[in-house]
Amino acid sequence: MTHLLEIRNVSRRFGGVQAVGDVTAHVDEGELVGLIGPNGAGKTTLFNLISGFTPLSGGTVAFAGRTISGLKPNHVARLGISRTFQNLRVFPNMSVFDNVSVGAVGALPQGAFGALFGALHRRGRDRSAEISRRTWEALEAVGLTHVAAELAANLPYGQRKYLEIARALAMRPRFLILDEPAAGLNDTETRDLAAFIKRLHGQGLTIMLVEHDMTLVMGICQRILVLASGRKIADGTPDAIRTDAAVLEAYLGVDE
Amino acid sequence: MFDPYYLQQLAIGLSLGMTYALMAIGFTLIFGVLNVVNFAHGEIYTLGAFAGLVLISATAPPIVAVILGALAIGALAGFSLERIAFKPFRRFTDEASLKSRAMRESTLLSSLAVSIVVREALEIVFGSQMRSVPFDYLINTPVRVGPVILVTGDFIIFGVAAAMLIGLQYLLTRTRVGLAIRAVSNNPLGAKYVGIDTDRTIITTFVVGSMMGAAAGILMGLYYGAVFPAMGFTPGIKAFVAMVMGGLSSIPGAVICALILGISESMATTFVSSGWSDMVAYGFLILTLIFFPNGLFGARRERV
Known part of the structure; x- marks a missing residue:
């Protein structure tokens, strides 16, 4: 084995x-x-x-x-393989939700055309739905759903750690x-x-x-x-x- | 009653400001992501104008085709610029090299070098004199709006600038490409570790920013009716001033400051000779740096 x-x-x-x-x-x-x-x-x-x-x-x-x-x-x-960092690498000027969805996007690569105009056709919308589903799931796992709209920079240190873990989890x-x-x-x-x-x-x-x-x-x-x-x-x-x-x-x- | 003269000056200033804004949007987008000043942006603008002019003199196509041609050249130029002047100096290997000033300054110089080479090459091929755009393509048919006289180009430029701003906001906040661009601009290493292809994201940013620069160039060529190798210099400086005043990485901030610049320059010509109007831009830059070191819209807005 x-x-x-x-x-x-x-x-x-x-x-x-x-x-x-x-x-x-x-x-x-x-x-x-x-x-x-x-x-x-x-x-x-x-x-x-x-x-x-x-x-x-x-x-x-x-x-x-x-x-x-x-x-x-x-x-x-x-x-x-996803990881978190000793000195945090969250995206400070993005919302908590967006931070985590970067992880979901990173794990679901696709061509530039689909990424730009994804909202306009059905498969693209399915993909967006999948990304937002994974994002919410990861936020739920670390218990940060209530601050999803907050800027990452405004979170206290301990929550930023969980945010980074959520970002890693969103990659499944x-x-x-x-x-x-x-x-x-x-x-x-x-x-x-x-x-x-x-x-x-x-x-x-x-x-x-x-x-x-x-x-x-x-x-x-x-x-x-x-x-x-x-x-x-x-x-x-x-x-x-x-x-x-x-x-x-x-x-x-x-x-x- | 308000003197219509001032309204006319205000309208001229607004349209001047819009032309600076066209340039400042692409400039600020690239700065926001890479944190480096792209000195070759002015030459991208010039290349866009020349691409349009060459197309016009070769085949006399419809105006939409001229603009599409300029956009294509802009995209190609942005891609090459990134590969030649930025990529070789970019090493995301550790925190120290990311923040190193030496790295930032080397791309400052390499983009300046590219800008000089492009300008000189254009002079060799096309000569340094102004070339005039055929009359049929000019966008300066006068339009009367109440007491003010504008030209068709003012409306086109306003429309294009607005479309660019809205399109860019859509791109950055609603699409996955935009999400990747914002992530890279926030923390390139973090983005890389969650599967974002940072290289491709940076190229995309350059291509988008340069297409906007080239579109600005051809529009200005059609607006003023003249195209020449050094035409990108002054708008480049004004866009830079608008970006600094706007807080370096805020695109809406840069646009507002570009409008302020345009209006104050055109108002200034009322009181001083027009040769001095550039002083207004530099005066604003100095005042901003003294009193608002973070720019007028620096701290409050999201980067990019």
């Missing part, structure tokens, strides 16, 4: 710095996987390599049996990558977020999550990958990771 996501011997150098070195890992359909590691371990770089944003220096990435390394981010996104992804979703949230908000991620996972979505908040990661993930200095040092259940010698060393250092 092939894995949904398969990362083989992936590496990336920035000048003389080896940001990610020879990482091999996989994610199976339906998993909820955590990716942790000390600062500068290469977590975000690994995400960027998967989503096609940063070209690989070596190795391959395959998604659903198809090699995706070398594809542009918009192609990778259309294949079913097979695989969702969340880059530090709990950063900047307080304890209550983090607990709500954990419940929300679990609910998404419960609906059958495969999720990978980078997070500094250990209680969140340990609490919801089925499996955890640990990176340190660009290398994978551990891969296992939360309980195994908690007692792993290499992980403790990477996080706490070794006594001389």
